[in-house]
Amino acid sequence: MSIGNSPEDERPTEDVSHDVSEEARPSVGRALQQARVAAGLTVDDISGATRVRVAIVQSIEADDFTPCGGDVYARGHIRTLAKAVRLDPAELVAQYDAEHGGRPAATPAAPLFEAERIRPERRGPNWTAAMVAAIVVVIGFVGFTLVKGGDEGGSEASVAEGARPTAGKSAPATAQPKKPTDPKPDPTDSAIAAAPRDKVTVKVSAPEGRSWISAKDHSGRLLFDGLLERGDSKTFQDNEKVDLVLGDAGAIELYVNGKKIEDDFRPGAVERLTYTKGDPQVG
Numbered sequence: 402m403s404i405g406n407s408p409e410d411e412r413p414t415e416d417v418s419h420d421v422s423e424e425a426r427p428s429v430g431r432a433l434q435q436a437r438v439a440a441g442l443t444v445d446d447i448s449g450a451t452r453v454r455v456a457i458v459q460s461i462e463a464d465d466f467t468p469c470g471g472d473v474y475a476r477g478h479i480r481t482l483a484k485a486v487r488l489d490p491a492e493l494v495a496q497y498d499a500e501h502g503g504r505p506a507a508t509p510a511a512p513l514f515e516a517e518r519i520r521p522e523r524r525g526p527n528w529t530a531a532m533v534a535a536i537v538v539v540i541g542f543v544g545f546t547l548v549k550g551g552d553e554g555g556s557e558a559s560v561a562e563g564a565r566p567t568a569g570k571s572a573p574a575t576a577q578p579k580k581p582t583d584p585k586p587d588p589t590d591s592a593i594a595a596a597p598r599d600k601v602t603v604k605v606s607a608p609e610g611r612s613w614i615s616a617k618d619h620s621g622r623l624l625f626d627g628l629l630e631r632g633d634s635k636t637f638q639d640n641e642k643v644d645l646v647l648g649d650a651g652a653i654e655l656y657v658n659g660k661k662i663e664d665d666f667r668p669g670a671v672e673r674l675t676y677t678k679g680d681p682q683v684g
Contacts, residue, residue: 429479429497430464436486437462451481452673458482472501473615473626477646481671601678603643604656606634613648629653640678647672 427435437447444462448455460468461478469475479497480490605614607629616624619641629635631652637643647653651668654661657676666672 426496428464429493429500430462432488432493433479433482433486434462436488440486442486447482447485451485451671453478453481466497466501474646477648477671484669597638598679600638600640601643601676602636602638602658603645603676604634604636605629605645605647606654606656607631607652608654610649610652612650612652614653615646617644618642642675642677645672645674645676647674 437444444455444458447453447458451458457468457478460466461475461482466472466475469478476494476497479493483490483493603616605616609631611628611630611633613627614629614635615626616635616637618624618637618639621644624637624643625635647666648671649668650666650670650672653666655664655674656662658679
C-alpha cells in the first residue's frame with residue numbers, strides 16, 4: 402500500500418529570495434564618505450577643493466541635509482562633492498530626489514528691484530546727467546568766446562582800413578586758437594558713477610552658455626531661482642548685499658556696481674558668492 406504525501410509536503414515552497422540591491426546600496430552621504438576615504442582625502446581636503454564648509458561636508462556624509470538650507474542647495478553640494486571624489490553627480494542627485502520626494506517645481510522668478518518697490522528710498526544724485534550738463538556748458542562757453550573774438554577782430558580791421566589809404570589787399574586776420582574741450586568720461590567710469598553708491602547692484606549674464614542661478618537679498622529672501630538661458634541676463638539690487646549661487650560659473654559674466662568681475666571660473670564649477678555695496682570684489 403502506498404502512502405501519499407501529506408498536505409504539508411504539497412505546499413509550495415515559499416520564495417524567500419528578494420532583491421537586496423536597494424538595501425545593499427549605500428545612502429547618498431555614505432557613498433560620498435566611502436569615495437572620499439577610498440581616495441585618501443580628509444574632510445578638510447574636500448572643503449578646500451570645493452569651498453564647501455567643513456560642517457556642511459560632515460553633515461552631508463551623515464545624511465543630514467538640514468544645514469544646506471533647502472533641496473536646491475543640497476543638490477548643488479551633492480554635485481560638487483561627487484565631482485571631487487569622482488562619483489556620478491547625476492546618479493547621486495537622482496537618489497537624493499527619490500529619498501526626499503522628488504525635485505520640486507521651479508520657483509517663479511522674483512521681479513527685479515522688488516526690494517526697492519516694497520521699501521522705496523531716496524536715490525542718490527544722478528552723476529552722469531550732471532557730468533553731461535557740465536560738458537555742454539563748457540562747449541557752449543568755448544563757442545561763444547570764439548564767435549565774440551572773431552567779431553572784435555573784424556571791427557578792428559574795418560577801422561584800420563578807413564584810417565589810412567588802402568595799399569593792396571589787406572592781410573587776413575589771424576584766427577584765434579580754439580580752446581581744447583574737456584575729454585569725455587571713460588564708459589567704465591560712467592557706469593560705476595551711475596550705480597547707486599548706497600546699494601549693491603549685481604548683473605548676471607550668460608553670453609556663451611546657460612546656467613542655473615540663485616540670488617538672495619541680505620535678509621535671505623529669494624530673488625531668483627531658475628535657469629539663465631544663453632544670451633539672457635538678470636540684475637539684482639539690495640541695500641546691503643546680494644548672495645549668489647552659480648550652477649555653471651564658467652558660463653557666467655558678472656558686473657558688480659558697474660564694474661566687470663574678472664574671475665577665472667571653471668566650466669561646470671558651482672560658485673557661491675556674496676557682493677556688498679561700494680565694493681566690486683567678493684564679499
